[in-house]
Amino acid sequence: MAAPIPTTIRISRETKAILDALKLHPRESYDDLISRLATMAHDGDPLSAEEIEDMRASLADIEAGRVKTLEALRRERGI
Incomplete structure (x- = not known):
């Protein structure tokens, strides 16, 4: 996997709480989480x-x- 390019995104507290709840483990990075979710959503x-x-x-x-x-x-x- 390529090294992530640092960036900043704005999300609501509610969205962050949802993302936190979707993490497989507390130390899972948001990059890994978002990548996993995007892969699951792609048909x-x-x-x-x-x-x-x-x-x-x-x-x-x-x-x-x-x-x-x-x-x-x-x-x-x-x-």
Whole structure:
């Protein structure tokens, strides 16, 4: 890992408290913490065009009322 470049950022006390609570151990640096959180948030495997189209079709089904609730399916099957 490259040596960090010293910099200053302004955050609220509330944000600092949240960051402090997210530390894996009290001596974890903010640089390590922020890097870990950013890595977790980054999606290295974006959705494919086919997956996006499937989601759009599913949303269209929901909007058109072509879905059943889990409870309705249970009633139909007597579960």
